[in-house]
Amino acid sequence: MSEIAVSRIAITTTGSAGSAVGSGTTIPINGFLLDVYIDYHGSCPNTADVTISDAVFGNVLVVSNSNTDAWQAPRKATCDPAGAATGLYDLIPLNGALTINIAQADALTNCVVVHVRWMTP
Numbered sequence: 001m002s003e004i005a006v007s008r009i010a011i012t013t014t015g016s017a018g019s020a021v022g023s024g025t026t027i028p029i030n031g032f033l034l035d036v037y038i039d040y041h042g043s044c045p046n047t048a049d050v051t052i053s054d055a056v057f058g059n060v061l062v063v064s065n066s067n068t069d070a071w072q073a074p075r076k077a078t079c080d081p082a083g084a085a086t087g088l089y090d091l092i093p094l095n096g097a098l099t100i101n102i103a104q105a106d107a108l109t110n111c112v113v114v115h116v117r118w119m120t121p
Contacts, residue, residue, distance in 0.1 A: 004034065006117045011102050013111040018047055020107045024114075026098045031120040032091035035073040038063060039113040048105040050112060055096050065104075094118060 007029075013022035038050055044067045052061040052074075061074045075089035098116060105111050 003120050004117060005120060006115060008113060008115050009100055010110045010113045011100060012109045013102050013105045014107050017106045018045060018104060020105045022102045022111060024100050026116055028097050029094040029118050031094060031118040033060065033074065033094055034117040034119055035071060036061060037071045037115040039069050040067045041108045041111045043106065043108055044111050045106055049103045051101045053099050054094060057092060060092055060098065
């Protein structure tokens with residue numbers, strides 16, 4: 001039976017103002033990505049970049065130059081049996097941990113907290 005699971009990843013950044021970085025990983029995920037909620041620290045600058053990547057698909061979500069809390073639902077493009085784009089999108093299958101990288105931020109504890117939700121098969 002399917003279920004919706006959630007993981008919370010708090011990322012602390014280190015470095016100089018405007019160029020601090022940090023990273024974190026989720027637990028191994030076996031399922032389909034539903035959405036992510038990006039929650040920025042109140043002092044995080046609007047130059048912050050958040051990149052969520054998967055070992056198979058590469059970048060799943062990139063949010064650049066932002067400090068606005070947001071709920072995102074990334075999807076992948078689909079194709080027909082001949083490989084032609086259909087113009088439709090589908091859930092992203094996952095079979096491993098996601099990596100979350102923060103760049104161009106300030107040095108902050110819990111600079112960005114990412115909530116990841118997925119559906120297990």
